[in-house]
Amino acid sequence: MNEQRSDEQGLRNLAPEHALRRLELTVTRRLDGLLQGDHLGLLPGPGSDPAEGREYVAGDDVRTMDWNLTARMTAPHVRDRVADRELETWVLVDATASMDFGTGRLEKRDLAVFAVAAVGFLTERTGNRLGAQIVHHDRMRRVPARTGRAHLLGLLGTLLSAPRSPAGSGDASLGAAAELLHRTGGKRRGLAVVVSDFLEPVESWERPLRLLGARHQLLAVEVVDPRELTLPDVGMLTLVDPETGRRREVPTAGRKLRERYADAAVRQREEIAAGLRRAGATHLRLRTDGDWVRDLVQHVLAQRRIAKAAPPPGGAA
Template sequence: MTPSGAPERGIPVGFRELAPERALKRLELVIVRRLDGLLQGDHLGLLPGQGSEAAEGREYQAGDDVRAMDWNLTARTTVPHVRDRIADRELETWALVDATASMDFGTGRAEKRDLAVAAVAAVAFLTERTGNRIGAQVLHPSGPRHVPARTGRAHLLALLRSLLALPRSEPGEQGGGDTLGEGIGFMLRTAGRRRGLAVVVSDFLEDVGSWERRLTQLAHRHQVLAVEVVDPRELTLPDVGLLAVVDPESGRRREISTANPRLRLRYAEAAREQRAAIAAALRRAGAAHLRLRTDRDWIRDIVEHVLTQRRIARAANPPPRRSGMAAAPTGAPGGGAA
C-alpha cells in the first residue's frame, strides 16, 4: 500500500536500512540544509515566546500583559510601566518519545517511528547551542527509558542513535510505565524547575482522559510542543477487498471487507472525530500542536508551523511604538477627544 513515485526531499525513508552513523549524517544534513537555512537566528525556537529574563522597562500600552507590570518603576514615575523580557541564553529541552507498538506502522514514505526520530532530531539540532541541554524519556513495552539532560554534540548523537536502535514491539506486548500519561508524569518529576521546552512526540491514540490532565500540568511549568504523528491509513480506508487488521497494542486480529462504502465512510468519520478530540485536548492543555504525516514532507510542515507560531507571537505582542512624542491619553490636549 506504499504510494508509488519517487520520495520527496526530506522524507526519512528507510532509516533502519542504513547504518546508524549514515542515517544520522543524512538526517542532520537534511535539517541543516532545509530547516536551519529557513529559520535563521542565534537562538532558534519552534515555540517563539517572551522568555523569562527581565529586560528594560517601558510604558504600558493597550494589549500588554498586566502580569508584566513593573510596579516599582510605575511607582517611581507615576506612569504605568511593564518590564520586557528576553529569552534565556541556555535552554533545557526534554523530549518524550512514544515507541510503543502503534508507532511501528507506516504506509506512506516512512514509518511513524522514523518520523518521531526525525522530529526529535529537528528539535535537537535546532536547539543545539553552547550550554543548551537535552534529555529524553522513551516509552517502550520493554519498559521506560530515561536519558538525562546533558550538553554537547556527543550526547545529542548518542541520544538519536539510541532512538534508532530501539527494538520493534511485538503486537500485544505490554510493559509497565509505557502509557503516555505515565510518561508525561515522569517528565513532570524529572524536568527541572526552570522553565524550558518539553516536546511530546506520539500518535496520541490512547484515551484523551489518560494524558490530558498531566499534559496541562506540564504546560503550566514549561513550553510544550505536541508532535502528533499520523499515517494516512489511520484516516481513511482504501477499497482493497478483504483486509486483515491487527491492533498493535492488544494483538487482536480481525478481517474486514473494505469494499463496503458505508464501512469506509464510518471509518473516516470516526477518524475525524478522534483527531478532532486529540486537537481539542492539546489546545485545552495549552500545548502547541504540530501534526506530521508519513506521506508528506515533514520539513515543510515544521517550517509552516514555526512561521505560524511567529505570526501569532507578533500579533499577540506587537513591538512598542518608537515615536519621539508619547501618545497623550484620551481627553488630554492632543489626545483627539472631541
C-alpha cells in the same frame, strides 16, 4: 521530492554512524535558511528579563512603552527584553507498537525520530540542554539532559536502534510517562515536547500533560499516517492491532463501511485535538505522507507571530 524520499527512507538499513550522519544532513540541510534569527526555537517567547531602554521610534510596539522612563526623559521611550537563551528541553518519545506503522514515505516511528532531530538541532545551536524519556512496550528509558552535538547524536542513535515492540506485548502508558517526566524533569521552566500518535484514550494522558504544561511550555507533535484516516477499497483486508495482537478481517469494498471508518477517524482526531487544547499544549500534526519540514516551519513561524503580538510580561494590555 525523490531526493527527500531517499534521504528519509532506509535509515535503519545503514550502519549506525552512517544513519546518524544522513539524519543530521537531512534535517540541517532542509531547515537551513528557512528559520532565520539568532535564537531558533519551536515556542519562542519575548523573554522576561528587561534590557536597556531606548527612545521610541516609529513601528515600535506601544505595549513595550516604559512610562517611568518616558516621564523622566520627557520623551517616549520603550524597554526591550532579553530573549531567554538557556533553555532545557525534554522530549517524551512514544516508541510503542502503534508507532511501528506507516504507509506513506516512512513509518510513524521514523517520523518521530525526524521530529526529535529537528527539535534537537534547533536547540543545540544555542547551547541548550536536551533530555529525553522514551516509552517502549515494557519500560521507560530516560536520557539525562545535556548539551552538545555528541549528546544529541547519541540520543538519536538510541531512538534509531530501539527494537520494535512485539505484537500483543502490551505497552507502557503515555500518561504514566508524562507523570514521571513531570516529577523528574527539570524544575526550571523549559520546553517539553511530546511526540506520539496519541491513540491511547484521551482521559489517560490529558491530565498528566496538563500538569506537565503547568511547569513547562508544552508542544505536542501528533504523528499520523493516512491509512489511519481513510480505509482504501482493496477487498478483504486483514487488520492487526499492534498493541494487542488482535486480528480482524474487514471487507473494505463496502462504501458505507469506509464512510463510517472515515467519520470515526475524524471524531478521534477531533477528540485528540480537544484534549491537547485542554492540556494547554501547542499542537503540531505531522503526516507520514506529507512534507514534515514545511509543516514544522509553518508552525514555528506562526508561533513567532503569536509571540510577537502578545503583550510583554507585566506590560499594559
